[in-house]
């Protein structure tokens with residue numbers, strides 16, 4: 001109970017032993033996937049890969065990638081779940097969907113009782129590392145809907161023995177009041193919504209920084225590892241902010257931030273193999289190089305996942321970059337964006353994450369949006385900002401500096417800044433969608 005590690009043995013396993021464990025688990029996964037999932041059997045047969053093909057971690061590269069498009073095609077060809085399922089539908093106890101960003105069809109997933117135990121186990125690595133203990137009162141600012149989100153985190157708190165307060169049906173104002181009234185110590189939300197709650201608290205005169213909350217655990221958006229956004233959350237809440245990241249396709253989190261806050265997240269290396277590749281060539285990239293993360297997951301029985309191309313951009317660094325002692329490697333800066341996120345504006349690469357880090361350094365800004373449109377055949381990018389109500393700082397006070405900062409960080413590319421009317425920009429409880437690219441929809 002006094003250990004800083006949820007799984008002291010595996011979280012401190014020497015790297016060579018971790019690799020041996022991964023190889024053994026991978027071989028078992030290949031047997032299971034090829035015997036039980038028609039989707040994987042087809043692909044593995046085509047590539048002539050069996051468990052016996054794998055004798056070292058490098059042999060992983062013989063296994064073909066899995067893409068979202070393939071998964072979707074399998075689902076469309078064979079509704080509702082495609083031929084990925086490795087267990088009969090009767091084994092499932094819950095149905096979830098991907099959040100369907102960019103208007104795409106959602107992927108559908110099923111999980112069994114055993115899967116849910118594993119899902120909550122992975123979350124427990126992260127919650128325990130953030131300091132969640134049986135004495136904590138944990139508030140979930142989460143809608144408990146078909147999006148998998150914090151469901152697994154809820155069950156992990158039950159495993160740890162913390163008191164859970166669900167708030168699915170509550171308004172933002174009700175949530176703020178309950179967090180204060182119930183002496184909540186830990187709040188779980190997306191980074192955007194953690195800031196929204198803080199804003200609502202200040203409007204209601206609730207002093208969150210003086211409340212019992214000492215941990216804010218975020219997930220669902222890359223912003224949890226943007227230093228400026230994290231600093232803002234920590235300042236408003238008077239609490240430490242811990243990032244986690246997972247995806248519906250994998251059922252749970254794959255990485256978490258420890259209490260040493262090394263500026264990134266530890267990969268749960270005993271439950272996954274996380275590779276980083278060049279998204280164009282598929283070749284592996286080394287420590288310190290940015291690439292696409294590719295995930296092989298050992299824990300989900302209903303849906304085996306082999307080398308899934310996530311489209312997430314990451315930079316992996318060795319475990320000893322952090323002083324906590326864990327031997328799990330680290331994604332520096334967390335999820336740094338999506339492969340498809342990049343905007344090309346008049347020849348310059350622009351990442352929404354870079355804009356967010358600049359906007360969040362202006363405390364008087366409440367919400368923002370990135371609008372891209374074609375004006376007189378020229379691509380124009382405008383950062384629209386909504387100022388905090390009651391702030392003594394006006395848009396006029398910051399607009400010059402904001403525009404200069406944006407320009408300086410983008411090879412002197414001119415961006416426009418504009419004030420949006422109070423309450424006019426969309427607010428988000430789940431994944432924030434702040435880029436409005438009107439160039440593509442016109443085509």
Ligand SMILES: [Zn+2]
Nearest residue numbers: 258260322324
């Ligand atoms: Zn650490």
